[in-house]
Amino acid sequence: MKKINIENFDLLSPKFERENIQLGISRIKKALKKLNDPCKNIPAVQIVGTNGKGSITAFIENILFEEKMNIGVTTSPHLLDVSERIRVNKENINNEEFKRLFKKIENNLSNHKLSPFEKIICCALEFFDSKKVDLLILEAGLGGRLDATTAHGLRPIVALGNIGLDHKEYLGDSIEKIAREKVAVIEKNAFVVTSNQNIKVEEIIKKRAKEVGAKIIWKESLSCNYKLGLKGNFQKQNAAVALGVIEALNNLGFTVKECSIKKGLKNTKWKGRLEIINFANKKILVDSAHNYSAAKALAEERKTWKNNQEGIYWILGVQKQKDIASMIKVLIKENDHILLVPVNNQESWRLKDLSSINSLKNLNITEFEKVDLAFNYLLELEKWPKCNPVITGSIFLVAEFIKFANSREF
Numbered sequence: 001m002k003k004i005n006i007e008n009f010d011l012l013s014p015k016f017e018r019e020n021i022q023l024g025i026s027r028i029k030k031a032l033k034k035l036n037d038p039c040k041n042i043p044a045v046q047i048v049g050t051n052g053k054g055s056i057t058a059f060i061e062n063i064l065f066e067e068k069m070n071i072g073v074t075t076s077p078h079l080l081d082v083s084e085r086i087r088v089n090k091e092n093i094n095n096e097e098f099k100r101l102f103k104k105i106e107n108n109l110s111n112h113k114l115s116p117f118e119k120i121i122c123c124a125l126e127f128f129d130s131k132k133v134d135l136l137i138l139e140a141g142l143g144g145r146l147d148a149t150t151a152h153g154l155r156p157i158v159a160l161g162n163i164g165l166d167h168k169e170y171l172g173d174s175i176e177k178i179a180r181e182k183v184a185v186i187e188k189n190a191f192v193v194t195s196n197q198n199i200k201v202e203e204i205i206k207k208r209a210k211e212v213g214a215k216i217i218w219k220e221s222l223s224c225n226y227k228l229g230l231k232g233n234f235q236k237q238n239a240a241v242a243l244g245v246i247e248a249l250n251n252l253g254f255t256v257k258e259c260s261i262k263k264g265l266k267n268t269k270w271k272g273r274l275e276i277i278n279f280a281n282k283k284i285l286v287d288s289a290h291n292y293s294a295a296k297a298l299a300e301e302r303k304t305w306k307n308n309q310e311g312i313y314w315i316l317g318v319q320k321q322k323d324i325a326s327m328i329k330v331l332i333k334e335n336d337h338i339l340l341v342p343v344n345n346q347e348s349w350r351l352k353d354l355s356s357i358n359s360l361k362n363l364n365i366t367e368f369e370k371v372d373l374a375f376n377y378l379l380e381l382e383k384w385p386k387c388n389p390v391i392t393g394s395i396f397l398v399a400e401f402i403k404f405a406n407s408r409e410f
Contacts (some may be wrong), residue, residue, distance in 0.1 A: 022115040023146035031112045032151060038129035043154050044136035045245055048144045048182050049161025051294045052238045055230055056161055057139045059242035063264030064135070065090050067256050072128030073137040074121065076127070079272050079399045085364070101126050117141050121148040146184035152183055157248045158186050159241050160194035164293035176340055179204040189252065190214040193244035195221065195237045219244040234297040239265055272398040274301065276388065279405040280379060285388045286354045288395040295327040300390065307386035311335030314390050315374045317397035320347040321409045325395070327359050337365045338365040339374040341395045363393035371397060372404045
């Protein structure tokens with residue numbers, strides 16, 4: 001494991017983190033013990049799943065913020081800055097404080113050979129401990145049973161986002177294997193909160209809960225009685241899971257008022273998810289759909305977009321380990337155009353790779369070397385498309401575009 005020079009935040013980049021993934025919790029458990037078990041007695045809501053984890057976390061965080069509870073939240077990956085991943089009461093950790101904690105971990109725990117993600121979780125728990133938070137919200141990384149967040153021993157509530165096929169190279173090549181890895185975090189007497197799942201996944205959840213004596217709270221998508229700050233019909237399901245978590249918290253002795261729930265849901269923001277960005281006097285939609293399940297949800301949203309039948313320009317960048325064929329199949333219609341770009345610093349699908357996939361041969365695809373070149377291509381069209389162009393395929397692509405947009409003035 002390469003030692004990180006914290007003075008260079010690029011070494012905490014998605015590329016570096018991905019190249020150094022190490023599933024397993026034995027290392028971080030030993031490391032936390034050496035740190036005197038920060039937050040040992042602080043209960044946590046653990047958020048696990050394939051899609052929707054970030055949105056569920058954001059809904060819970062905003063509700064509890066309105067309730068004025070003292071909460072520590074860790075999420076991943078970050079969009080623009082690593083400090084986004086450690087927050088207390090919606091405020092990011094100060095970069096200098098993050099550097100101090102990271103150096104401490106690097107210098108004192110080097111023999112534990114922690115992965116970058118494990119080091120960040122250690123930093124988060126240390127920071128939350130110093131802030132004397134009352135509750136933790138821990139968004140798992142790509143795993144469950146072997147995820148670093150699972151090293152925290154007190155997790156009376158487990159929230160499950162949608163579980164689907166993703167990260168097969170780490171979690172298994174079937175939805176059943178992936179589900180078993182994720183639901184293994186459920187422990188005795190825990191509250192398990194989930195909404196609609198694949199029927200096979202539902203059976204695995206029920207089986208695990210029965211084995212360990214956990215209680216399942218099943219939630220239906222929210223009604224229109226609640227206004228959501230996040231766009232997308234699928235967010236009603238994520239918000240429902242968040243409400244189930246609040247229900248579980250009330251059962252554990254916390255008190256969250258209805259007015260805090262309504263205000264928190266309404267005020268929730270989560271950048272890069274069905275977000276309209278106004279740039280160069282044009283509107284472009286960005287979304288972080290990065291697998292088939294997320295692409296399917298985005299395709300459902302498409303049906304509500306004005307003029308979508310006339311065709312959509314998609315700036316699409318997908319990491320090579322993702323199933324791009326299934327994503328394109330569900331997203332792309334006959335009149336659409338794909339502006340294919342690489343995901344910055346990631347091995348990505350390119351046009352020459354797609355040419356070998358028979359089902360993709362008749363699509364209208366143009367390749368660009370960078371996302372800004374694809375955007376400039378749109379600007380040079382005779383008319384701006386009637387339906388807003390969409391940038392999607394990876395949160396890292398969305399981050400690259402936002403950085404590009406922030407650095408340019410027109």
